Each structure stands twice: as C-alpha cells, then as structure tokens.
Amino acid sequence: MAQMEVGSDTNSGDIQSQLQEEYLKSLEQLEEGQLIDGHVIQVTPDQVFIDVGYKSEGKIPLSEFSEIPQIGDPVSVILVSKENKHGEVIVSKQKADVKLFWKNLRQAFQDHTPVEGVVEKQVKGGFDVNLGAQVRAFLPISQSDAQKVDKPEKLLGLKTNMYVERLYSDGKVNIVVNRRKWLEEEISRKQKEFFENTPLGTETVGIVKTFTSFGAFVDLGGFDGLLHINDMSWGHVTRPKDFVKKGQEIKVKVIRIDPEEKRINLSLKHFTDDPWVHFEEKYHVNQVVKGRVTKLTDFGAFIELEEGIEGLAHISEFSWVRKVQKPGELLAIGDEVECMILGYHLQTGRVSLGLKQVSANPWTSISEKYQEGTRLTRKVVKLTNAGAFIELEEGIDGFLHGDDISWTKKLKHPGSELSVGQEIEVMVINVDSDNHNIRLGIKQLTEDPWRNFASAYKPGSQVEGEVSSVTDFGVFVRVPGGIEGLIHKTNLPENRDESPDDAIKRYKPGDKIKAVVLELQPDKQKAAFSIRDYQKKVQRDEISRYMAEEESDDSFTLGDMVKSKKDDSVSGNPTGVIDAG
Numbered sequence: 001m002a003q004m005e006v007g008s009d010t011n012s013g014d015i016q017s018q019l020q021e022e023y024l025k026s027l028e029q030l031e032e033g034q035l036i037d038g039h040v041i042q043v044t045p046d047q048v049f050i051d052v053g054y055k056s057e058g059k060i061p062l063s064e065f066s067e068i069p070q071i072g073d074p075v076s077v078i079l080v081s082k083e084n085k086h087g088e089v090i091v092s093k094q095k096a097d098v099k100l101f102w103k104n105l106r107q108a109f110q111d112h113t114p115v116e117g118v119v120e121k122q123v124k125g126g127f128d129v130n131l132g133a134q135v136r137a138f139l140p141i142s143q144s145d146a147q148k149v150d151k152p153e154k155l156l157g158l159k160t161n162m163y164v165e166r167l168y169s170d171g172k173v174n175i176v177v178n179r180r181k182w183l184e185e186e187i188s189r190k191q192k193e194f195f196e197n198t199p200l201g202t203e204t205v206g207i208v209k210t211f212t213s214f215g216a217f218v219d220l221g222g223f224d225g226l227l228h229i230n231d232m233s234w235g236h237v238t239r240p241k242d243f244v245k246k247g248q249e250i251k252v253k254v255i256r257i258d259p260e261e262k263r264i265n266l267s268l269k270h271f272t273d274d275p276w277v278h279f280e281e282k283y284h285v286n287q288v289v290k291g292r293v294t295k296l297t298d299f300g301a302f303i304e305l306e307e308g309i310e311g312l313a314h315i316s317e318f319s320w321v322r323k324v325q326k327p328g329e330l331l332a333i334g335d336e337v338e339c340m341i342l343g344y345h346l347q348t349g350r351v352s353l354g355l356k357q358v359s360a361n362p363w364t365s366i367s368e369k370y371q372e373g374t375r376l377t378r379k380v381v382k383l384t385n386a387g388a389f390i391e392l393e394e395g396i397d398g399f400l401h402g403d404d405i406s407w408t409k410k411l412k413h414p415g416s417e418l419s420v421g422q423e424i425e426v427m428v429i430n431v432d433s434d435n436h437n438i439r440l441g442i443k444q445l446t447e448d449p450w451r452n453f454a455s456a457y458k459p460g461s462q463v464e465g466e467v468s469s470v471t472d473f474g475v476f477v478r479v480p481g482g483i484e485g486l487i488h489k490t491n492l493p494e495n496r497d498e499s500p501d502d503a504i505k506r507y508k509p510g511d512k513i514k515a516v517v518l519e520l521q522p523d524k525q526k527a528a529f530s531i532r533d534y535q536k537k538v539q540r541d542e543i544s545r546y547m548a549e550e551e552s553d554d555s556f557t558l559g560d561m562v563k564s565k566k567d568d569s570v571s572g573n574p575t576g577v578i579d580a581g
Contacts, residue, residue: 031079032079032080032081032082033078033079033080034078034079035076035077035078035079035096035099035100036052036053036076036077036078036079036091037052037074037075037076037077038050038051038052038053038058038074038075038076038077038091039051039072039073039074039075040069040070040071040072040073040075041057041071042057042071043062043068043069043070043071044062045062046061046062046063047059047060047061047062048060048061048062048065048069048075050075050077050091050093052077052079052089052091054082054089056083056088056089057089058077058089058090058091059088059091060075060077060091060092060093064093064094064097065093075093076093076096076097076100077091077092077093077095077096078091078092078093078095078096078099079091080092080095097132097133098133098134098135101131101132101133101135102133102135105131105135105164105167105175106167108163108164109164109167112163113163114161114162114163114182115131115161115162115163115164115177116131116132116159116160116161116162117129117130117131117132117137117139117159117160117162117177118130118157118158118159118160119139119144119155119156119157119158119160120156120157121156122152122153122156123138125140125141126138126139126140126141126142126143126144127139127141127144127152127155127156129162129177131175131177135173135175136175137164137175137176137177138174138175138176138177139162139176139177139178139179140176140178142180143165143177143178143179143180143181144179144180145179145180145183146180146183146184146187146222160179161179161182162177162178162179162182163177163178163179163181163182164176164177165177165178183222186222187221187222187223190221190222190223191222191223191262194220194221194223194264195257195259195262198254198257199254200254200255200256200257201253201254201255202253202254203251203252203253203254204220204251204252204253204254204266205249205250205251205252206218206219206220206221206225206249206250206252206266207219207247207248207249207250208227208244208245208246208247208248208249208250209224209246210246211240211241211246212240214228214229214240215227215228215229215230215231215232215240216232216240216244218250218252218266220264223262223264224264225252225254225264225265225266226263226264226265226266227240227244227250227252227266227267227268228265231255231265231266231267231268231269231270232244232268232269233268233269233307233308234269234272234274234275234307234308234309235294235304235306235307235308235309235310236294236295236302236304236310238294238295244268250268251271252266252267252268253266253267253268253270253271254266255267255270269308274308275306275307275308275309276308276309276346276349279309279344279346280346283305283309283341283344283351284341285341285342285343285344286340286341286342287340287341288338288339288340288358289305289338289339289340289341290305290336290337290338290339291303291304291305291311291336291337291339291353292304292334292335292336292337293331293332293333293334293335293337294310294333295333296327296328296331296332296333297327298315298326298327299314299315300312300313300314300315300317300318300327301313301315301327301331303337303339303353305351309351310351311339311341311344311350311351311352311353312350312351312352312353313339313353313354313355314352315327317342317353317354317355317356317357318330318355318356319355319356319395320356320359320361320362320363320395321362321363321394321395321396321436322394322395330355337355338355338358339353339354339355339357339358340353340354340357340358341353342354342357362395362396363433363436364433366396366431366433366438367431367433370392370398370428370431370438371428371431372428372429372430372431373427373428373429374427374428375425375426375427375445376392376425376426376427376428376440377423377424377425377426378390378391378392378398378423378424378426379391379421379422379423379424380418380419380420380421380422380423380424381397381420382397382420383413383414383415383418383419383420384414385413385414386401386402386414387399387400387401387402387404387405387414388400388414388418390424390426390440392438396438397438398426398428398438398439398440399437399438399439399440400414400418400426400439400440400441400442401439401441402414404429404439404440404441404442404443404444405417405418405441405442405443406442406443407443407446407448407449407450407482407525408449408450408481408482408483408484408525409482410484424442425442425445426440426441426442426445427440427441427442427444427445428440429441429444448522449481449482449483450483450520450522450525451522452481453479453480453481453483453520453522453527454520454522457517457520458517458520459517459518459519459520460516460517460537461516461517462514462515462516462534462537463479463480463514463515463516463517463529464479464480464512464513464514464515465477465478465479465480465485465512465513465515465529466478466510466511466512466513467507467508467509467510467511467513468484468509469509470504470507470508470509472489472504473488473489474486474487474488474489474491474492474504475487475489475492475504475507475513477513477515477529479527479529483527484527485517485526485527485528485529486526486527486528486529487513487515487528487529487530487531488528488530489501489503489504490532491518491528491529491530491531491532491533492504492506492507492531492532493531493532494531494532494535495535513531514531514534515529515530515531515533515534516529516530516533516534516537517529518530518533
C-alpha cells in the first residue's frame with residue numbers, strides 16, 4: 001500500500017510539473033497586442049477582474065461593459081502589457097471589442113450576413129447608423145425600409161438588422177448598409193412560413209395598413225392580407241374606414257389562401273355565425289318588424305333588420321296614397337322604421353319589405369268618404385296640359401279634366417283659368433278606388449247651359465248675339481247663356497251676289513248680329529247659326545205679313561206686291577223684305 005502511495009505521489013508530481021511547463025510555455029507565447037480569452041472572477045462597483053491565465057488578474061473599468069457582468073462570464077480582451085511596474089498584467093476590453101467588431105464586420109460583408117445597428121439621426125439623403133464599437137455607417141433613405149418612407153423621423157432610435165453594402169471607398173473607411181434588402185428577405189421568409197403553416201380558419205393578429213374602396217389591407221408581419229368590405233361584417237358596411245381604423249390592431253380569421261398568387265383573404269365576420277342560418281327561426285312573411293335605413297337608391301331603400309339581415313323596400317311599397325318620386329322624400333339613412341316582411345329567399349339572402357303595409361289603405365273606404373255629387377272646396381296642387389290635380393287630403397288627389405272646367409269655354413290650357421295654390425269649389429263626379437282615381441268637375445256645380453239653350457231654341461229659331469272671333473272659315477258668335485256657335489262663311493252672305501269671302505270681311509269681334517239656329521248638338525257642345533237663313537226667314541215672314549194684309553185690304557193685289565218688290569230692288573233693298581221694325 002505504502003509503495004502504491006509513493007507511486008501515486010510520484011505520478012501526481014510528474015503531472016503537475018508537466019502542466020507547469022505547458023503553462024510557462026503558453027505564457028511565453030503570449031504577446032502584447034494579442035487577443036486572448038478570459039473570464040470574470042470578481043466585480044466591484046468600478047472594476048471587473050478578469051482571469052486570463054497569467055500570474056496576476058487583469059482589471060477592466062466597469063464602464064466598458066454595456067451590462068454588469070456576472071462571475072464566470074467569458075470576456076475577450078487585448079493583452080496591452082504582460083507586466084507593468086507593479087507587476088500587473090494590463091488588458092483592454094474596449095480594444096478587443098473593436099478588433100472583434102471589425103473581424104465580424106468583414107466576415108458579415110464577405111458572407112452577406114446581417115449586422116445590427118441603431119438608426120441615430122437623419123443626414124442628407126438618409127440616416128447615420130451606430131454599428132457599435134464607435135463605428136458608424138450610412139443608410140440611404142431608399143434602402144431604409146421595404147415601403148416608401150413618408151415620415152423618416154419614425155425610424156430614429158430603431159435597432160435593426162441590415163446588410164453591409166460597402167466597407168471602404170478610396171482607401172478610407174466608408175461603410176454603407178442596406179436595411180431594405182434584409183427586410184424583403186425576412187418578409188419573403190415569413191410569408192413562405194405563413195403559407196406553409198397556416199390552415200384555413202386560423203386566427204391571427206394584424207395591423208390595418210391601407211384602405212381601398214373594396215376593403216382594407218392588413219399587415220401580417222411585413223406582408224399583407226385583404227380584409228374585404230363584405231367580410232368585415234354580416235351587416236351592411238358602406239365604407240371600410242367606418243368599420244376599422246388605420247393603424248388599429250385587429251384579430252382576424254384566415255378564410256382563403258392562394259400561395260401561387262400570394263393572396264390572403266381575412267375576415268372579421270366569421271367569428272360569428274351567418275345570421276341567415278337562423279332567419280326562419282325569427283322571421284316570417286307578413287310579420288311587422290323594425291329596422292334601420294342603411295342605403296337609399298333610385299328604386300327604394302335598404303333596411304337592416306339586424307346585423308347581416310338586410311331587406312329592400314321598393315319605392316312602390318312606400319305609401320298607399322303618395323306618389324313618391326325619390327326615397328329621400330320620405331326616408332333618410334339612419335332612420336328607424338317599421339315595415340312588413342313581404343317575402344324572402346334564403347339562398348340569395350334577400351328580403352322584400354313594405355312600408356305602407358303597416359298602415360290601413362285609405363283607398364278601401366275612399367268611395368264612402370267621397371261620394372259622387374259631393375261638393376268640396378280644395379286647393380290646386382298641380383297643372384298639366386290635360387287638367388289640374390286637386391288635393392283632397394294628404395296623399396290623395398282628384399283630377400279635374402280641362403273639359404270639366406266650363407260648359408261653354410274652350411280652354412287651350414287649364415292655366416288660363418286656374419293657378420297652383422288656388423282654392424276652388426269642385427264636385428266629385430266619379431270614384432274608381434281600384435285604380436286610385438277620383439274625377440272632379442267645376443262645371444257640374446251649375447246646370448248645363450247647352451241643354452237649357454236646346455230646350456229654348458230649336459233649329460230655325462231666331463237668335464241675337466255678338467261676334468266673339470273671326471276665322472278663315474267663319475264667324476263665332478256668342479249668344480245668351482254663354483253659348484258659342486259658328487256661322488260658317490257659306491252661311492254669311494245676305495244675297496246671292498255676295499261671295500262668302502267678301503261676306504266674312506264685313507265682320508269683326510263685337511258686332512251685333514241676328515241669325516237663326518241651323519243645328520244643335522248639346523252633348524258635343526256644338527251649335528251652327530246662319531245669317532243667310534235668317535234673311536230667308538225674314539223674307540218668309542214678310543210674305544206672310546203681306547198675305548195677311550191682302551186679306552184685310554182688297555185694294556192691295558198680288559201685282560202691287562210684285563211691283564213693290566221691284567221698286568225695293570231699284571231702291572237698294574236686295575232682300576225685298578220690309579223691315580219688321
């Protein structure tokens with residue numbers, strides 16, 4: 001045993017001697033300025049002691065460390081001096097950092113690997129970047145981001161990776177870096193991972209980036225996904241900006257991926273069920289519901305019953321009585337309205353709504369309210385070439401045709417007798433509730449003068465009147481009762497020698513004339529008079545008077561009468577009739 005122990009001590013001594021020799025040899029190999037590795041053995045408030053394998057420890061100011069080191073942490077240093085006058089080894093971490101930095105920087109430049117730096121300030125054309133170890137680089141603004149840089153100040157203070165594009169220029173250090181290239185590679189890598197590892201239905205988080213008319217693009221980490229306007233909500237979304245805000249962080253679902261086209265479709269609405277799945281559980285035809293007007297068009301209004309359920313109320317379903325030209329006359333976007341479900345189609349997601357169906361139809365009882373023969377005083381609301389619309393009550397108008405304004409006047413336009421806003425008395429002459437039509441009349445308020453005239457004057461009766469107008473084909477004459485009749489020019493000559501065209505020249509408006517009735521058509525409000533026949537009547541009356549006088553006076557013979565007619569012809573009386581007056 002003793003021998004074994006002696007042998008053991010002998011072996012141990014040999015090993016120690018061998019280690020000592022190697023240690024001394026390694027010390028001899030150390031040269032000043034050499035980069036050596038050590039480790040922390042002690043930390044004081046202002047010093048860090050490093051064991052570099054020499055007979056004494058190296059001391060480094062704590063200020064050279066970006067963070068307070070821990071005992072045992074490895075540290076690379078430069079051997080400044082093996083021994084000063086106090087027998088201490090002098091090392092420098094700062095010089096080692098610079099040497100290591102440049103070594104790594106050259107390697108990164110050669111291998112095209114990224115380096116890290118901090119964007120510290122703006123300079124002309126770009127940014128000044130601190131790469132560490134008091135080394136600075138220039139980052140051109142065009143290479144500072146993968147997107148156009150609208151606000152350069154936002155990059156200040158950013159700690160980021162970038163590629164070294166250049167180290168020297170004209171024999172001097174002139175470092176240029178490129179962040180854009182690194183970002184593009186990172187984006188491509190992340191996008192590839194997203195397409196490979198993201199199944200449909202995955203929930204993810206993104207930042208609202210930009211807007212279009214059809215939706216919003218969401219930044220998913222350097223690459224975009226589209227949040228279409230139709231996928232923002234089951235309900236009606238007019239403008240994407242009203243639903244999400246630029247810069248807003250939102251949670252979305254991935255609903256479509258196309259790796260070839262590099263397209264990603266996102267959704268907000270798919271976090272909830274499609275409301276149409278439960279439509280028939282809540283709604284049915286003829287049900288009265290409440291909704292909110294979301295959109296107006298020329299043909300109607302879209303009304304949202306709940307988020308995702310939107311129906312159309314056609315303009316024809318707005319009112320029982322009012323003729324609505326534009327939906328905006330009755331509704332505005334945002335109005336809360338009551339309406340009735342008229343029909344629906346689940347497959348197409350359509351609902352037909354009616355506004356007028358929630359109230360009673362006044363036309364069903366209109367014939368009872370406005371019976372034929374009823375006299376009313378109402379206001380003219382509209383004039384047309386054919387007549388006038390008279391408002392009977394809100395939404396219900398009656399029509400006054402031009403032919404029903406006057407028994408005797410031939411009106412070219414109702415505006416010659418009526419004006420909008422004028423209150424007039426009318427009579428209900430016909431009600432057609434099925435076709436929503438009420439006929440009114442003014443002339444029906446008085447007796448028909450044509451029938452009175454027809455009963456008082458038969459064809460052949462003598463009338464007196466006044467010329468109201470002269471035309472190329474005859475003269476219009478107004479007679480008692482306001483009746484206007486025509487004397488055709490062929491019935492104007494008073495003797496055979498006068499032509500119709502010459503006869504018509506003798507008359508002007510206002511002339512008093514006598515004539516006889518030729519023809520009456522009261523239903524058509526037509527009358528024909530004749531001066532020629534009046535003269536014949538006068539002659540016949542004269543002959544009858546002469547005949548009567550002959551019977552009473554035997555001395556007067558037929559020859560005397562003939563002689564008298566010849567004398568009258570000579571004296572200028574072409575009719576040969578003695579004036580009854």
